[in-house]
Structure formats: C-alpha cells, structure tokens
C-alpha cells in the first residue's frame with residue numbers, strides 16, 4: 469500500500485545518498501536523537517537507506533518506493549522521516565511527512581511497520597511523532613491517502629482523529645480506490661499534547 473507515489477517520481481531523485489560531511493553530520497545527530505524507550509524512535513538519516521529499502525520490500529505488496537525515491541526523501545525532499553529501531557539497530561517501521569512551501573498542511577506520504585512487528589503500537593507511535601512534528605512546525609492540517617481496502621490503517625487513522633474527506637477512484641496501480649483523509653490540528657490539541665507529554 470502506498471500513499472501518492474506520483475509526486476516523488478517527479479522530484480528528480482538521485483540514486484544514493486552522497487557521502488558528504490553534511491550527511492555524516494546528519495547521521496550522527498539522528499542517532500543521538502534516538503529515544504531511550506525500546507524499540508526507539510528517531511529521525512531517519514542517510515545511512516538508513518538500505519534498511520528502508522528492505523522494509524519497503526517486506527511491508528508493501530505493490531506500489532513500493534524504489535531506492536532512488538527513498539534517497540530523495542531522505543536527502544533532498546522537503547520532508548521528514550522517523551524510524552523505529554529495535555535494540556540491535558534493526559528498523560521495524562518508518563513514516564514520512566512531506567511539506568509544501570507556503571502551505572500550512574503536511575502529507576503523510578509513506579508509513580509502514582514490518583509485518584512481524586505489527587500490532588504492538590509501533591505504527592501509532594510513528595504517526596503520533598509525525599503529528600507532533602507538524603505541530604512543532606505550526607502546521608494546521610495533516611492529509612493522507614489510504615487504500616480503501618486497508619481496514620487496519622483506516623482504523624488507526626480514525627482513532628488518531630483523521631476523517632475521510634474524499635473518495636478517489638482507481639487511485640492505485642492495481643485499480644484500488646483510496647480514501648483521502650485529513651486531521652485538522654486544533655490549537656487546543658497542541659496544549660493537551662504538551663500537558664500529556
């Protein structure tokens with residue numbers, strides 16, 4: 469299952485992250501931001517590319533991001549990606565938000581958990597972290613598309629406060645329709661989040 473593949477294709481991706489001092493610094497900062505809770509949540513870094521490619525293969529049946537697209541998401545796109553990893557450093561899931569310049573909304577662009585790690589709250593943690601980041605950026609809305617037959621993801625999104633807004637016929641490569649869903653990030657929710665957090 470995939471969220472709007474077309475957009476990344478059009479962003480002129482490269483096929484591997486460059487071994488630049490900047491990427492080395494990003495790798496190091498992201499690893500330091502890892503939470504102490506296991507499995508831990510941290511921002512993705514260019515070094516995660518191989519593991520993210522594997523996760524895509526293992527988590528989605530079709531419409532996967534390829535290496536070039538993932539490289540672009542990690543290094544060039546106006547985007548943020550958070551990953552969850554276990555104690556031995558194996559990636560269990562990831563989620564990516566795409567931002568648009570001059571827009572107060574962000575798009576949940578990709579989101580998955582390894583099949584063996586599902587049903588343990590990892591998906592919810594990633595989604596909540598992405599929402600938190602949106603609030604930190606003072607965004608007002610989160611948008612996503614989800615396969616109409618993906619009951620598990622739709623259930624999770626609904627429990628997180630997303631509402632179905634638009635039915636998109638024939639949205640995926642196999643002809644499956646999508647629901648476009650969104651969540652308005654109310655300012656009072658932001659206060660609740662800080663108190664609860």
Ligand SMILES: CC(C)(COP(=O)(O)OP(=O)(O)OC[C@H]1O[C@@H](n2cnc3c(N)ncnc32)[C@H](O)[C@@H]1OP(=O)(O)O)[C@@H](O)C(=O)NCCC(=O)NCCS
Pocket residue numbers: 469470471527528579580581582585586587588589590591592593613614615618619620621623624627
């Ligand atoms: C959708 C996905 C990311 C959810 O990840 P996850 O780690 O399994 O999710 P969680 O464990 O946080 O569970 C999320 C919710 O689903 C519920 N759930 C768990 N197993 C379920 C099942 N078999 N059917 C329906 N709901 C289920 C949980 O109770 C939980 O609800 P709660 O938080 O209100 O208690 C994961 O199933 C996945 O990667 N699917 C394949 C890729 C995909 O579809 N991505 C979404 C693209 S839009």
